[in-house]
Amino acid sequence: MRLESRAQAIAYRDQCLENIAQETCRILICGGTGCLAGGAGVLYQKFMKLVEGTDTRVQIGAEIAHLGVHKSGCHGFCEMGPLVRIEPYHFLYLKVQPEDCEEIFRETVLGGRPVERLMYHQEDKIYPTQEEIPFYARQTRVVLEHCGHIDAEHIDAAIAAGAYEAFAKALFTMTSEEIIKVVSDSGLRGRGGAGFPTGKKWSQVARQAEKTRYVVCNGDEGDPGAFMDRSIMEGDPHRMIEGMMIAAVATGAQEGYIYVRAEYPLAVERLKMAIAQAEELGMLGDHILGTDFSFHLHINRGAGAFVCGEGSALTGSIEGNRGMPRVKPPRTVEQGLWGKPTVLNNVETYANVPMIIMRGAEWFRSIGTEGSPGTKAFALTGNVCNTGLIEVPMGTTLREIVFDIGGGIKDGGTFKAVQTGGPSGGCLTKEHLDEPLDFESIKKFGSIIGSGGLVVMDNHTCMVEVARFFMSFTQRESCGKCVPCREGTKRMLEILERIVAGKGEEDDLYMLDEIGNMIKNMALCGLGKSAPLPVLSTMRYFREEYEEHIFQHKCRAHVCTAMQKYVIDPDLCKGCTKCARNCPVGAISGKVKEPHRIDSDKCIKCGACMSSCNFKAISVEA
């Protein structure tokens, strides 16, 4: 079926709504990468079988319900996966196993009764619906509103939820200037990290003399510790595609490209499905909805280069070149893909656009802060109880995110820091817990919001080792084009490796500071300029840890193996000789039934003795 006019599009939406309304009982199984890894695919098969085995119309109480089973996108509560949501009750079942399916089907789907043991529990209280669970209750889900609530593999579900209405509104009732004005007035800023005003970017492209223009979506979410964009691409791909189409209407572009990381096979699959279904309906392709507007969308898979998240490297990669940044100006808006004016935004930015068109700039500005309106999706991970995908208004404090939504530190550890912005960002500490998270304030503390990864670290994390970890990442990913980044990151990594190995020297901190600032000021692209940030930021807030490593050969988090010393507690040791027999280098000596001892000169710190001891007599001293 091909839609030829706006009226037909509206009629089609009504049809979709009607079809969905008929399904009065719906089983939504999370089909995000996380839950699929936890076995959600099996659950889907199982529910399908159960539904096929019964009449799809069942009586619940006095009413007749029509059953539907769907694979949705990410619900966000990855820690508790696989997740199953049952409508119309809004019940959310956690950690569902295949053997639970029959009970859920019998009790909830057929009986309309809750299965309490699968619901979220906290301090003896049961939270039956998703909306009540503290993890969700404190979020404002705008961009992610449909993720987990609609079938991610069928365009009809998206259309029933309102997809492509904003596009039709823009196409039929707004001029290019009007669209750009609404986006500018909304104050939407790029969600990829830099926070550049989106409306400004669009107007710059619209202004160019060259008429061949491109719309490109950056789905190369390479920051370790971030998966917001993946979840949108997997869970609500049409919303992002619609955002790109509105950008195309506004800037007069005819072709669009989505650049997706190779590590996201499911996102590629869902996007391909979404594009094919939109093309079939005539929402994409030539003469969309019977107008003169034509727009073609292509998917490009990345190939494992972090630097391709940088604009000019990304367009270079689409062109089939090495993904290396170039000197700017000219900027991407002037000469981007194939030297033509290009709108380049990230996934979350595009996903914000349809709502701004539908509900207006004023509405958008009512969320978030003055300088950073709207919401932001964050990937909350690391040593926190509730890991997952969250969305909060800009300006929410770190404390609310880590303790109220995140549920605090895992396994009773103490909060130490939150790393934001991945390898391009820095850390926030205890003293920043009550600061609002928005583009400006976070910058003041020497970090960036970045794409939105929040990795929580506790007292078991060594900040020096974390700095080394990030530096080894950026060093490996440096494209090698400019000297400050190529050589500077190498030298910084050498110094950090030395410190972590217990061979730090007095001058090292001074050198790290000097090289770090040099790279920051002189590197060619954003990757290079921000590469030293994790080191500079940890040196700023955790200098004492660096000093302990260098001067006292001590790692307070017990992470750096070179500084560990394995010792046997003579009071606990029974002299069973098990550790001595397990030691691969013969560093443990002692007589049977007498306390043993470890020769630290010989010890290679493999930990074999500690895991073999039945009496917990062996411990690690920092």
Added chain:
Amino acid sequence: MLDQSYYDKTDEIIAVYGRKPSSLIPIMHDIQDTYRYLPGELLTYVAGQIGITEAKAYSVATFYENFSFEPKGKYVIKVCDGTACHVRKSTPVREYLCKELKLDDNKHTTDDLMFTVETVSCLGACGLAPALMVNDAVYSKMTPEKAADMLQDLRGREQKEQEGGSEE
């Protein structure tokens, strides 16, 4: 020398993306998906077909981490060492796999071409840290013990396949 079938398959792939320089990366992806590596002869052939120099094709292929000129194992195990996985202790998992499969920093693939172990920066499965991926399937919350079960499982599957194959 590669068998003619390799070139025929490559022709099919080229036809999908078109004979233009910008098709290089998608073509390389598909070749690698088919053969689990990028045979040098085919890259040279593709360069000629899409109108770029051999040097250019190699410069692009070597730039991206995903492309490998060496045959990879049937099961490619990508151990995530992203930030979240790193702080939730992914290193012991990788060390276990390398030890068990007798691999190290320079040797990534077992001699029987069954397993390849790679370290990747982030799989985007941070909520399930530490994570790893075997071909396209993600395994969550790994420990060395769970990795051992996983290997046993994969080996069992392989054995079954071979037995099934010999019956035919």
